[in-house]
Amino acid sequence: MSYQLQSTGPPRHPPDPTRTRALREQTATNRRVAAAGTLALLAGIYAAISPWAVHFSRTNPNLTATNLILGLGVAVLGFGLHLAPERMRQLSWTMVPLGMWFIVSPSSVTAAYNVTAGIVWSNSCTGSMVFLFGLIATHAPWAES
Template identity: 55%
Template sequence: MGTQHHGAMGLHPELAEMRDWLERTGSSSNSAIAVEGLILLAGIYAAISPWVIHFAAAEPNLTASNLIVGITVALIGFALTLAPDRMGRVAWMIAPLGLWLIISPWVVTAAHGARAGIIWSNCFVGAVTFLLGLAAMGLTVGLARRRNAHH
């Protein structure tokens, strides 16, 4: 009786879907997992950087920009880890967001300009985000090519 129950559960559609998902994520390369995780971390840093670098009160516009862009990048990175097949189309958004992080201290700060620490922080996290965005685009192109080769 236990064998019959186990066999019926093995055929359950949700279990089959979960097994397929685990196989897809398990077959993801270590580099893809690393890129997705680093995108998530870069987004988190960009979002909290106004408080880490201590410019949240002095530069409210840049604080809002970093918070919005950082959360967006982190959410894309998180979504890429959960559903790389479906989220590959939005990976291209990461690189332009990285470029925005680089130029935003000059675009959204007050007339007096941003402090050097703010500029360095944004340029660093922006450059890292941009490069990770390029890597994510490359990984999604490779994933699409592999998927098309199998069909």
């Protein structure tokens, strides 16, 4: 019985510079999306616990429920973006309207007399960050670095 040596793959050629450049760009994009996802995860966790951190859980139960549910949603989106940025990037656009809702929710969910400056600042800062991370994750052309 005779054995013949077979090649294990195509012949080796120098790497294609355009393919290498595209791979580097995709890796940089995925890192940016993963970083935005990690920061969105932290912002979502803060938004979920903010009713107890800013002490409005008893005075504003509707806003407490809103922040808890939406904060957990943003945290789940951020976690998914961190783990699989190439697959979750198409869903990351949802963070943009969630960020806007965090900003307007103190005035639309609660009565005007129950809103304090701490609630407004907490939700405005959190909403602005979620909005920004959503734009970065969706790879908006003007948000590229």
